[in-house]
Amino acid sequence: MPADTPALRTVDVTRYVTPLREGGSLPALVEADDGFLYVLKFRGAGQGPKALIAELIVGELARVLGLRVPELVFVNLHEAFGRTEPDEEIQDLLRASEGLNLALHYLSGAxxxxxxxxxxxxxxxxxxxxxxxxxxxxxxxxxxxxxxxxxxxxxxxxxxxxxxxxxxxxxxxxxxxxxxxxxxxxxxxxxxxxxxxxxxxxxxxxxxxxxxxxxxxxxxxxxxxxxxxxxxxxxxxxxxxxxxxxxxxxxxxxxxxxxxxx
Structure with a gap:
């Protein structure tokens, strides 16, 4: 891997804050174990993992080109997060997305x-x-x-x-x-x-x-x-x-x- 293409960090979700009901993919605002907030993109949503692949590749291409993109991180979503969510649609999404997902650092106030x-x-x-x-x-x-x-x-x-x-x-x-x-x-x-x-x-x-x-x-x-x-x-x-x-x-x-x- 080239020196100017750093590996992405991996974090664990510690708190599901709120769904962001924009478009059909239902991203969510979550808190991770590093203490930061992220906009989480689910592998179980919409177009599935291919949407995350595009998000990752294009985001990092933009970064190489000197354009501003929020930090991308891999996010582990554990099975427990699908148990207590009252919204059935979101509960299904969480269950379908257990494992490795992708998130963008939340730009507070943007x-x-x-x-x-x-x-x-x-x-x-x-x-x-x-x-x-x-x-x-x-x-x-x-x-x-x-x-x-x-x-x-x-x-x-x-x-x-x-x-x-x-x-x-x-x-x-x-x-x-x-x-x-x-x-x-x-x-x-x-x-x-x-x-x-x-x-x-x-x-x-x-x-x-x-x-x-x-x-x-x-x-x-x-x-x-x-x-x-x-x-x-x-x-x-x-x-x-x-x-x-x-x-x-x-x-x-x-x-x-x-x-x-x-």
Missing amino acids: ITFDPLVTAVDARLASRVVWLDALTLNVDRTARNTNMLMWHKELWLIDHGAALYAHHTGPGWAGKARPFPQIKDHVLLPRATELPQVDAELRPRLTPAVIEGIVALVPEAWLLEPDQSPAEQRAAYVQFLTARVAASDTFTAEADHARQALV
């Missing part, structure tokens, strides 16, 4: 990014759009920005809907994929420096860096029945290295979409 209130400079907007074009992130729209303002800085959250190609069945990693959904990106109108950002960011995502990030994915989340965990990791590496190698294509696609808006 507010949802509103493009009508906060202007993002062109370079930062271009970097976020470039990341989301690289990873096929369909979930950064004006309706659901998945960004927070915390201490006057922009923070990226909720990447579980990215890498959606991994839901499409065998051979997904070897297919070239256009990304027309980039036209709906909330920061696209501000992303006027995409070619410059492409030249800046592409060299940071070397094959070694990508392999190191993908290696963080726990074997317990790699559940394809006809592929070994090593083969599944190799698919993510193949997909991402190919996307980076062809970054001029998705950069041009995003830039054309931006120009069509003006």
Whole structure:
């Protein structure tokens, strides 16, 4: 694993604080044995472990690219947490998520990014759009920005809907994929420096860096029945290295979409 790709910490849930009823995945605010609060993403929710894989890989790619993402940690959820929860839906979710899950450090006092209130400079907007074009992130729209303002800085959250190609069945990693959904990106109108950002960011995502990030994915989340965990990791590496190698294509696609808006 590359030196600049640190291993994630692992914590144990000590207190289930409250569900966060946003979207269909029912994340929860929890307290862990290190004394910090986390937004816990459950392996038993929605799209299952693949959403956690996307959350982990894209979050750590963003970090390598110098974008702000709350610390990601692995979280052990023990069987006892499903016993006393009165809400049957949440109880089922807790039981289905026993074992290793993923969480983001809770940014207390953060507010949802509103493009009508906060202007993002062109370079930062271009970097976020470039990341989301690289990873096929369909979930950064004006309706659901998945960004927070915390201490006057922009923070990226909720990447579980990215890498959606991994839901499409065998051979997904070897297919070239256009990304027309980039036209709906909330920061696209501000992303006027995409070619410059492409030249800046592409060299940071070397094959070694990508392999190191993908290696963080726990074997317990790699559940394809006809592929070994090593083969599944190799698919993510193949997909991402190919996307980076062809970054001029998705950069041009995003830039054309931006120009069509003006």
